[in-house]
Amino acid sequence: xxxxxxxxxxxxxxxxxxxxxxxxxxxxxxxxxxxxxxxxxxxxxxxxxxxxxxxxxxxxxxxxxxxxxxxxxxxxxxxxxxxxxxxxxxxxxxxxxxxxxxxxxxxxxxxxxxxxxxxxxxxxxxxxxxxxxxxxxxxxxxxxxxxxxxxxxxxxxxxxxxxxxxxxxxxxxxxxxxxxxxxxxxxxxxxxxxxxxxxxxxxxxxxxx
Numbered sequence: 159x160x161x162x163x164x165x166x167x168x169x170x171x172x173x174x175x176x177x178x179x180x181x182x183x184x185x186x187x188x189x190x191x192x193x194x195x196x197x198x199x200x201x202x203x204x205x206x207x208x209x210x211x212x213x214x215x216x217x218x219x220x221x222x223x224x225x226x227x228x229x230x231x232x233x234x235x236x237x238x239x240x241x242x243x244x245x246x247x248x249x250x251x252x253x254x255x256x257x258x259x260x261x262x263x264x265x266x267x268x269x270x271x272x273x274x275x276x277x278x279x280x281x282x283x284x285x286x287x288x289x290x291x292x293x294x295x296x297x298x299x300x301x302x303x304x305x306x307x308x309x310x311x312x313x314x315x316x317x318x319x320x321x322x323x324x325x326x327x328x329x330x331x332x333x334x335x336x337x338x339x340x341x342x343x344x345x346x347x348x349x350x351x352x353x354x355x356x357x358x359x360x361x362x363x364x365x366x367x
Contacts, residue, residue: 160299162284163292169282172247173257174274176238181289183235185296185313188267188289190225193217195254199239204231208315215266217253224317297326304337 163182167175180191184206193210200207205228211220220226231239242248242256251262259265271288279286293314300310311322 160295162282163295165282165284166278170274170278172242172245174270174278176242176247177257177270178275178292179235179238181292182296183232184229185293185300186229187211187221187225187293188270189213190220192255192257192265192267192270194256196243196256197254199231199256200228201231201236201240204236205229206231206235212264212267214268215264217264222315222317225315227312227315229313294326297322301326 163178167179167182170178177188177191180186180194181188184191186206186208189211190208192212194206195210198207198209207228208220208226210217211225212218239256248256249258249260249262251258253262253264255264257265267289275289276286297310297314300313301307307319307322310326311319314322316322
């Protein structure tokens with residue numbers, strides 16, 4: 159999961175590498191990443207403004223009202239974006255887009271997937287998948303690391319937390335199991351070190367209940 163995302167980012171050429179880095183950190187939809195304008199990068203407030211999306215290479219509005227939001231820009235992502243903007247891979251264009259093809263137009267997500275991403279996955283011997291797999295992996299990583307479901311919902315910009323639970327609820331039981339096993343191991347270790355016995359709840363008279 160995380161290891162595969164790292165391998166893809168490291169092995170990809172630009173601009174695919176920076177595109178995949180954005181997907182891996184933010185959980186944005188590929189259409190939203192391809193529609194990002196330079197003005198949407200607020201380096202002062204450390205925010206990424208999601209305002210547009212691409213469909214078949216055309217710029218339009220995002221999937222829903224909930225999709226329009228400001229997302230955190232972690233230091234590693236800020237550094238990566240600044241480096242990309244100062245490199246020869248960034249092409250200035252009339253649309254102010256962060257990523258454009260040689261004609262100065264938005265990339266087609268489908269063409270980018272078929273011509274760039276999937277050949278790379280084949281070379282790396284990673285199971286073939288689309289760009290949406292990055293979004294799924296970000297959600298799974300956040301949940302597995304203990305992020306509340308409301309935080310995951312906010313990052314993915316689902317309109318209702320029940321959508322997030324329905325899509326990624328299967329990740330939660332393993333996280334709960336790991337947390338409980340860690341707690342039990344610590345308690346058992348404390349008991350061995352101190353020789354203390356767990357106290358039982360004192361019996362309360364029926365009249366006091």
